[in-house]
Amino acid sequence: MRGVFTFLVGVTATANALSDYSDxxxxxxxxxxxxxxxxxxxxxxxxxxxxxxxxxxxxxxxxxxxxxxxxxxxxxxxxxxxxxxxQTYPSAEAQSLEKHFEEVQQLLQTQDPFSVLKGRHDIFFDQFRDLDTIYTWLDLMELTFPELVKIELVGQTYEGRDMKALHISANNQALNPEKKTIIITGGVHAREWIGVSTACYFIYELLTGYGANKRETKYLNHLDFLIVPVFNPDGYVYTWSHDRLWRKNRQQTYYPRCFGIDIDHSFDFHWTGIQDFPCSEDYSGEAPFEALESESWNNYINESKSEYTIHGYLDLHSYSQEVLYPYAYSCDALPRDLENLLELSYGLAKAIRRKSGKNYKVLSSCEDRGSDLTPGLGSGSALDYMYHHRAHWGVQLKLRDTGNHGFLLPAKYINPVGKEAYGALKYFCDFILNPEL
Ligand SMILES: [Zn+2]
CATH class of the missing domain: 3.30.70 (Alpha-Beta Plaits)
Structure with missing residues (x-):
């Protein structure tokens, strides 16, 4: 078991290696x-x-x-x-989780996972975590809850990193014969760290609640979850090592000096090559699915997950505090079942407000993308692609804040944002499990 931790290295981003934004x-x-x-x-x-x-x-x-x-x-x-x-990076002392992981493992030898984890303040959520630490933590979740969790390989990135999905399921075929599934993705945009931590927060709540709380037990008995906390591993690593504000992946483009495709413009649904130069932040690539992450994702959900019926898709981004429903590519395209889709979207916003008092605006993704004013700005998004091809319900959540910190939300907000967004996830699960729909 100890072998799992061998690749955990305390990577601390040093200030001098990072892009300097002082001016x-x-x-x-x-x-x-x-x-x-x-x-x-x-x-x-x-x-x-x-x-x-x-x-x-x-x-x-x-x-x-x-x-x-x-x-x-x-x-x-x-x-x-x-x-x-x-201020968004952990301090050197706060960085290492190795001791914490080892303690948890020791306790697990004699106690059940629920009593080990639930009563305990999980220091994992005290700071944002680098990719190695997150992947080690996912391994720990798999070791702790072997009956519920399987780590799956979605594909590999341009720089050769694994894209990992956590498949959470109580494997209850009698209660979930169609494999009703909710998919959650975080970190499509590298600098949106709060989406990554929130996806991890969901994993933790679902797993530690199973068998202990009525709701989580019901969710895991009747639903499968596929959660990808870091959809853009290369970009995420780059935000830790080089440039905190990096957004795209790290693929080489046709222009030698510019790297990166915006994964959220790379999906093959109403894809249009954005006129922008490869150096721009929302460069779509020269063809749909050119970003390896979106291509791998397409293969993964349509090949290894072809028999799953995907009822919900939740894509975690930041910032602005918004609930965005499809479509992103055009405001003229009417989503199916609009009345219920709006009920879902307003329900998610209300669930958040009831948890924390925070206001999340509900609007169509096309308005947020600006494609109501300039056609093409919202093309090729993960939300549109998933909603159109695979998921019956699909929503993008843009988490906190509304601009005081923007992408640079301090770590003290990890737990409050996790909590309010988890309130929304519970609403989403209840909505999908409602037999009237
Ligand atoms: Zn984003």
Missing amino acids: QKVCRFHTKNVTEVKLKLQKYQDVSTDIWTRSSQFVDVRVPANIVAELEGCEVIIGDLKDTIA
Whole structure:
């Protein structure tokens, strides 16, 4: 058993290896029109800018500090980007979980998993975790709950890393004959760390609740879960080692100096090659499924999981606090069963509000992507692809916050966000298990 931990190395991102954002700020423009903002930025083509989020009320952009004063309508929401970035990494002392993992393992030799894990404050969720630590933790979950968990290989990335899915199932064929399944993905965009930690939080709650709480027992008896906490392992590793704000994968493009395809523009549903250059943050690649992660995913769910009936798909992103329903590619495309889809979306937002009081706006993904104003901006998304081809219900959750930290949410929010999003997941499970639908 100890062998599992041999690859756990305390990787601490050193400040000097990381991209330096000390001369950058984040501006908010109070408009929903991303094209209008792009026009303002056009005359600064020789400097690096990056659109962080576009929502129904605002567009946030990272810009060099020296142009802020000239940008009409810019409200600075993050003034010290370097410091805000530094605060998202764990401190050196907080980093190593090796001792914790060993203690848990020792206790498991004499006690059942529920009593070992449930009463215990899980320090895993005190900090954001690097990929090695997350994968070790997934192994620990499999060792702890061998009856419920199987780690599956979805595929490999450009840099040769494994993309892993956790298959959670009570294997109760009598109660789940059709293999009704909910799929959850996190970390499609590398810098959205809170999506990764929230997917892990779901895993922990589902597993430790089984056999102990009525609801989790019901969920696992009647549903299978496929959870991919880190959908973009290369990009995620890169955010720890080089650039905290990296978004895409790390694939080589046709342009030698630019790496990375935006996985969320790579799926083969209304895919259109975005005009943008390979260096841009939402580069779609030259063909659908060019991103190895989306191609592997397509093979995995349609080949090894072909007999599963996927009832729900939940894609975890950040930030903006939004519940987004399909379609992303166009506001003219009406999703099927719209009335129930809206009931689901508002139900998820309400479940979150009841847990934490936080407000999540419900809107169509096309509005969030800007494809209502500029066709093509929302093409090739995971949400549209899954909703259209495999999942009866599909939603994207954009987690906290609304801009104070943006992608750089401090670790103290891991538990509160996990908790409120788990409230939404429970609503999703109940919605799917409702016999009236
Ligand atoms: Zn995202």
